Amino acid sequence: MTTNSLSLETLCAQAMGWIEPTTKAIVQPVHVATTYLRDEDNEYRSGRSYIREDNPTWDQVEELLTRLEGGAATLLFSAGMAAATASFLALRPGDHVVVPQVMYWGLRKWLLGPATDWGLRVDLVDMASLDAVRTAMRPGKTKIIWAETPSNPMWQVFDLKALAEIAHGAGARLAVDSTCATPILTQPIALGADLVMHAATKYLNGHSDVLAGSLTTARQDEFWQRICGVRTSCGAVLGSFEAWLLLRGMRTLPLRVKQASTNALYLAEQLERHPGVAQVLYPGLPSHPQHELATRQMQGGFGGMLSIRVKGGEAAAIRCAARVQLWKRATSLGGVESLIEHRASIEGAGTPVPGDLLRLSTGIEKAEDLLADLSQALAP
Ligand SMILES: Cc1ncc(COP(=O)(O)O)c(C=O)c1O
Structure with missing residues (x-):
């Protein structure tokens, strides 16, 4: 039986049913090594060299999230903020983004402070008004509409299908902070979103004992490669024990x-x-x-x-x-x-x-x- 047709409940409960091949364990081990042996002929045939780039303990969590979100690939991050900021740092100074007036305050503060200092142009709009979003778009300059839905702490809901159309019509992407909806209640990629972010610290882990974040992309394009580069170069990576605990939380x-x-x-x-x-x-x-x-x-x-x-x-x-x-x-x-x-x-x-x-x-x-x-x- 393939896992392609399985429901989200079954995928989560079994964490896709992965079996560790050498021991047949139904729970994967925590890999703690920070570095990997290079082959005698100077190659890295294992595909892994250093933990800031890649960590086998991320694999099952990233694949499960990709399946839950219906995306093409997922990256885990050291925090929700690390995932969110990587999305903007993959842009270039001078690029413009449209974000909700009321949203998770930590990200709003970063966007209006350090990100603006770095050169990002940020417009805060009433995202419940699609006309306000259309008016804020600067074709050629606007690269991201960022929608948090339901949004902190007034719990406004934003129309992802309509926002995706506006974004794509102006050559921009729709990125969604779906932390409070979770993939169980909303799947933004099916509605047209390009990027889905989670503060995995919250519902995905669910036990108030892990700080983590994630990004899932609809397609593996050049922008996604830039995000991968930001994670590796900034070292915004999740620790092995946290990744293991996160997967345990996601089973329920x-x-x-x-x-x-x-x-x-x-x-x-x-x-x-x-x-x-x-x-x-x-x-x-x-x-x-x-x-x-x-x-x-x-x-x-x-x-x-x-x-x-x-x-x-x-x-x-x-x-x-x-x-x-x-x-x-x-x-x-x-x-x-x-x-x-x-x-x-x-x-x-x-x-x-x-x-x-x-x-x-x-x-x-x-x-x-x-x-x-x-x-x-x-x-x-
Ligand atoms: C909706 C939302 N997005 C992002 C974040 C940031 O996540 P973290 O604290 O894991 O960096 C939070 C944290 O409260 C949040 O509630």
Whole structure:
């Protein structure tokens, strides 16, 4: 039986069913060597020479991600930020990119700081408006539209099919930060995207114990070769133990994502009726401005991420976060345990995030337990 027709659930559970040929082990070993023996005739017939270029412990993870995303190849990176920044560093100074106004703040900060200093031209647009994106395009100059969907921490959903058409019409690429959708809920390449990025630190690993990133390409072209060059030359590579742990986490990815999505929808619906909550931001709610698009673009759920805006403003939001007992007051997302965070505090001055907003990363606990804890924390 070939693995070509297998579902994502089966591919993940068996990690494509790889068997280690010398021992027949059904789990691959961790390769820790940093260097490889050169043959006597001065060749490297093994195909490997040094760990910054290539590491056998990456192979199974990269191939699994390629399969899950329906792409042509994948590279693992030392962090989500390393993967994202490699996509832009593979461009040339003077190139122009279009990114969402509200997005993962760490990347936004890098784009407006070091990347702009390096020579990248960056336009922030309201990506929910396709007209705004069209207006921002500079044919010949714009090289990337970068779409994070659903996007941090307001959970806007962007139309990947339409964005791919706009990008391609102007000779640019569509790159998607699909960290919060995961390949279980959205497959951007099937919608026309050229590049898919994950902060694998989040849902792919899922246990809050690995920092990692990935890029998957729709085709192995010259731009992809430049990205490969950035990873190797900058040394933005994943450690062997992290790669091994990441694969172990990915075996349960579909189960975790489905449970987190079910929990998040339950919480969103309940919290929308809560007297202490002014607004719930979640693509699964009919009240969400892009709910219809999310229903079309995301299959099997709307993800585990939602935000609430607390009645009483910033002080009330911070007080709610201070009072939770079960939810963990911590940054990051996508783990099996639920996290709550006052985003404006971590993003600091200049953040577009309102002060009354709490970001919730829903884990896989019992949804009723999570709601009970939030309810007591929101009580007057
Ligand atoms: C959507 C998104 N993209 C990228 C990143 C950066 O990932 P990392 O922390 O692994 O560098 C994060 C981190 O929170 C994120 O949430």
